[in-house]
Amino acid sequence: MSANKNILKFESAGSKEILQKYGIVFVLILMIIGISILEPAFLSSYNVFNVLTQSAIFGIMALGMTFVIISKGIDLSVGSVLALAGVVLASLAQTADATGKYFPNLAEMPVFFPILAALAVGALMGGFTGLLIAKTHIPAFISSLGMMTVARGFALIYSDGKPISTLVPSLTRLGGKLFGFLPIPVIIYFIMIVISAVLLNKTRFGKSAYAVGGNIKAAEVSGVNVNQTLIAIYAYCGLLAGLAAVVFAGRVGSVHPGAATGYELTAIAATTIGGTSHSGGIGTIWGAFVGALILAVLRNGLTLLGVDAYWQQVTEGVIIVVAVIIDMRKNATKD
Amino acid sequence: MAEEKYILEMTDIVKTFPGVKALKGVQLKVQAGEIHALMGENGAGKSTLMNCLAGVHGQTAGTILFDGEVRENYNTIQALEMGISMIHQELSPVLHRPIMENIWLGREPLNRFGLVDHQKMYDMSVKVLKEIDLDEDPRTEMVNLTVAKMQMIEIAKAVSFDSKLIIMDEPTSALADKEVKQLFTIMRKLKESGKSIIYISHKLDEVYEITDRISVFRDGTYIGTEDTIKLSEDKLIQMMVGREVNELFPKVDCPIGDVKMEVKGLTHNRYFKDVSFTVKKGEILGIAGLIGAGRTEVIETIFGIREKVSGEILIDGKVVNIESPRDAIANHMALLTEDRRQSGIFPMLSVRLNMAITNFPKFLNKFGLIRDRDVKKECDDYVKKIQVKTPSLNQRVENLSGGNQQKVLVSRWLMTNPEILFLDEPTRGIDVGAKSEIHSLITQLAGEGKSIVMVSSELPEVMGMSDRIMIMHEGRITGIVENRKDLTQEELMTYATGKAGKKGA
Known part of the structure; x- marks a missing residue:
């Protein structure tokens, strides 16, 4: 990853500010140290990959969410979009001999096409959410809330409320490991981290996202194509939800239309913990990665330590709020 | 010299923030019943001093003697109670609540059941508003008021506290000339009733019009206090910037070329009608007028931010179609x-x-x-x-x-x-030093052959910088004049108020 460090690191690096800026990383490190003292098995390579794999699905969604929240928006629909893209994907990628096949006469095709369909469904749904926001100026919360319900509805309609399973091995292999130890979901996740970081920091699109979130009026006056930017941001977010559906199908081996309920909130939480500000204009891909990791470490660690699942939820909620409080204080001291 | 009865004496005030010494032992003495200007560039320490006075934050060292007593360690509410009100530059009214609730916010009159007594609140508000000659129904929601009116409500609030000293931080920065006059009338009235006002402003003409004395600060130090009528403008600026600013408006004549942009019959369905003008290469065209005359709207429409109903824009003789700022930028x-x-x-x-x-x-x-x-x-x-x-x-x-x-x-x-620059109030809210730098930059750009259209509400700025001046009144152009040496502010004002045509006869 060292080659990508320049892209992933924060824009400036005044030595005084490092502690402030990387505060959240220290939180992560403290958590890792704490948990591994209590439970040394936490640091086994098997478990480390396990943690990363667990964070991959909502981590990928958090990458798109970072663009959305930087633009001062929110996307509540990504969980439902994952389900819709997932059932479409699964219906096109069943084995020839699957019982109760969705398309009984459909021959097996290269897995590339079902994946492309999932990505297209995701991008289309997301793009439509963005289009609504750009053209009608309704709040992103409302627009994406509508899409959340509509996409879930379509997923149920499409699948008739039933899970679609018996997927081709070339798809389920994406949930497995390369060379017997490297989880493919993690590889996909890392590739998307790099692509997202490049998009956010090195392209006009990324800078426009910051500008739209920083001051939408000033963005318009400065020649930023605000509508196009908004549509692209939500389309990218939807596209990543589609990709998350691919990873999901690969790992689970089937897709249920009720899948990924509530995943949007985990993605939002990861992004927020990573320091992306809901007031717009502030946020990094690196932060979304660390935020997703904190959530995954927390879940995995608490499970290893035998903490009750209900208490895990309570802890997670507290962590999210505390992270945001710390983050707001960080911004306040800069005034 | 009249008897020196001070309502406020601040001495040796020091204020340090982490890493910065914002005030280095300054003083300020304000007499009862005077309007006292505080002047200095941004960062001179005026606001910090006023925040100390109004209880926003305590001073690090020094004493505050107010109304005959030494005052220490008080907060903003206690400051209000002892008679010090501050009207901030940025108002923060509760927009969707009525005037009266804004005035009595946090100290609403209660009836015997402990519920808000709206009738009493109304009566009290009517009385307070009358004291400053403000004819508004206390039940009007704040959101319906102009910024000027909101400011007056703030003053009414100060009056309701029976404040002896009112601090006004750049109260006119968002006001039209007429509203400024109104504000000044109220200020004079308050002064007659024995109240003192501390007035912070960057606008020299206003300071000379309304204030009795001026205290100047620079870089956190106290420079001096003078009677306004005895202090020349040059001397004042010199005190503020610590050096002589020879020319505030360093306009240098430069060669003017062919017509760069022509606007023909530009019309907006609400703000302006039939606006036509040209600007040449190397020319500075000033646009003057009162607030609400439609000046900003004209240039925003040319730039594609607002939608025009009719009219066309020609650049270098060719009609261009501008529907968004992106188009405008593409047209330089x-x-x-x-x-x-x-x-x-x-x-x-x-x-x-x-x-x-x-x-x-x-x-x-x-x-x-x-x-x-x-x-x-x-x-x-x-x-x-x-x-x-x-x-x-x-x-x-x-x-x-x-x-x-x-x-x-x-x-x-x-x-x-760019080849055509639209500058809308380019020096608003900027201190004297930076202002003069921006002025010389504008002149330099014109010298490079760029066309400049500058909207400004400050007549001295328009007259100091422009080659020609276009004046608007209520959405129409009332005059386009060459900037002659003998052009007066009064002449421009006759255009700006729409009286020019009638007067001509």
């Missing part, structure tokens, strides 16, 4: 908007991104990625060239002073290499 136009915070800067983003945002197309490599090194180099060049004071390009632009924010915006537009 630039617009420095009126409200820097609202539609200019991206407050939390870096100086670098604020400068580069309009210019990314020229910084992309063949893969569509931004060449950071080139961005940095060009930004650095502009920081040097127009002397933007910033610790680094990564500084958030909101941490710069108003003048430097404006310079960042100027850099953004100059990087696009």
